[in-house]
Amino acid sequence: MKLSEAKQQFISSWGAFGTQWGINRTMAQIHALLLVSINPLTQDEIMEELSISRGNVNMNIRELIGWGLVDRVIISGERKEYFTAEKDIWKVATQIIKERKKRELDPMIKLLSQLENVEGDKKDKAVQQFTQVIGSIKKLGLQADKTLDLLIKAEENWFTGSMLKMFK
Amino acid sequence: MKLSEAKQQFISSWGAFGTQWGINRTMAQIHALLLVSINPLTQDEIMEELSISRGNVNMNIRELIGWGLVDRVIISGERKEYFTAEKDIWKVATQIIKERKKRELDPMIKLLSQLENVEGDKKDKAVQQFTQVIGSIKKLGLQADKTLDLLIKAEENWFTGSMLKMFK
DNA sequence: CTGAATTTTCAAAAAATATTGAAAACAAAT
DNA sequence: ATTTGTTTTCAATATTTTTTGAAAATTCAG
Known part of the structure; x- marks a missing residue:
């Protein structure tokens, strides 16, 4: 070619x-x-x-x-x-992650935090289930948020270095 | 609410x-x-x-x-x-990752592998630069692919457990 | 097998998104 | 201050994507 x-x-x-x-x-x-x-x-x-x-x-x-x-x-x-x-692909990737986090993940977590405070009987099965689902999505979001922050700060060898060693 | x-x-x-x-x-x-x-x-x-x-x-x-x-x-x-x-959000997340990987990441890596084999003078600056960019994107893709495979196989506490410990 | 309930398909219509191109705004040179 | 080259804007247009709804296909019960 x-x-x-x-x-x-x-x-x-x-x-x-x-x-x-x-x-x-x-x-x-x-x-x-x-x-x-x-x-x-x-x-x-x-x-x-x-x-x-x-x-x-x-x-x-x-x-x-x-x-x-x-x-x-x-x-x-x-x-x-x-x-x-920018030609450095690592920088490109972290920049994209940074922006998508700011534009999408952060607002999503904000929304979920609001939805967690649904009023109503704590013994109501429907309330329980809703709070549980919203809470677990938020938890995942927060964890991803934290991890991505570290990833953004980490140096270029994050993937190749300690990351992969960790999983062997 | x-x-x-x-x-x-x-x-x-x-x-x-x-x-x-x-x-x-x-x-x-x-x-x-x-x-x-x-x-x-x-x-x-x-x-x-x-x-x-x-x-x-x-x-x-x-x-x-x-x-x-x-x-x-x-x-x-x-x-x-x-x-x-499926209500288990971890399962939902890994399922989405699995599918997007299969539908998008894998084909992208395949494409990049093809584009790496560009014919032409190795000393040509243009060829060098192109191969370099394509190669580095492919490398990032392969690393993401590998990491995501491990993530998919990992248990639910991946994020909370060893992952965060690693970064202190 | 027949008929009723339910699901699937898909061409046409609607809605959402992206693109054009010409006019307006802006910036530099004289 | 005016001309000229360049960038920006945005209403109109084109394209892409999504949705509808009615017909066809399928499934099940009797």
Whole structure:
């Protein structure tokens, strides 16, 4: 397989995987494109490469910047803005975990905490069961939250190092 | 907050969280409903409770069964089928991990393995960089795969037990 | 086997989401 | 201050995804 062909394949597949995870296809494709581009790209280059409109590029680039996965790059003497993606995959992964935790896990735990305080007879089977289910989901959430915090702080060898040794 | 109100809130919020994870809103809501229902429910009861059509219930229930999160229950003497959800949240979590791994992570690793074999000059900076990025994503994927396999096999106290001890 | 109850399918409709493109806003150079 | 290149916005449009509901298929009882 040729390089250009492989890049195309990567970009298109990454977009497809993205949608399965609730991520906009184009956003995932732009990220993929920047990951496999040696040099930073302009909006025009991204438009060209992916055959998408200027507005689409602009919106998704800003979204990617919001996720902390893409940075603006100023090239001196150039009028246009350039964009580049973090290439260190460990950093990319922790950044995504950090954001999803903040946007999704934390609000979910907050919700579950509220739902735990349902009023009613403690002997009521229905109340018991509800509180039990909500409580156990919250517990799992809190544990995941804690673990992910540590993971985010841990160094790159977390997976390869102590983690795997632990399970032998 | 009253129990019925809390249930409604849980179901509706669970649906919203689901969509963020690329899961059909109704499927997540049906799952939530069954999680907080003491008794198994029929399709008619689910239709009624969530105000959705029969076809919609049927399709999403089958999808949930496919994910291993919901089971058909036969109640003797009854003609209708009943449905119930696994209430043990740890089992639910490992089941979801197992399925997403199979449906998403494994295919992704397969793709990356193919893309690693790009033909071309090894000294070409572009080829090097591409291979490096693809290789590191694959590596991360393989490590996650391995870790999740162990997690799936591990007992319920994985998070609370050794996992947290490891990080102090 | 027949008929009634129940489940499944799937084309059409509705809803949700993503994309376009042109106008407006902004920024740099002269 | 004006022109020119560039970025941003957002209403309109297109696409994708979900939902409906009625017909077909299936299942069970008699």
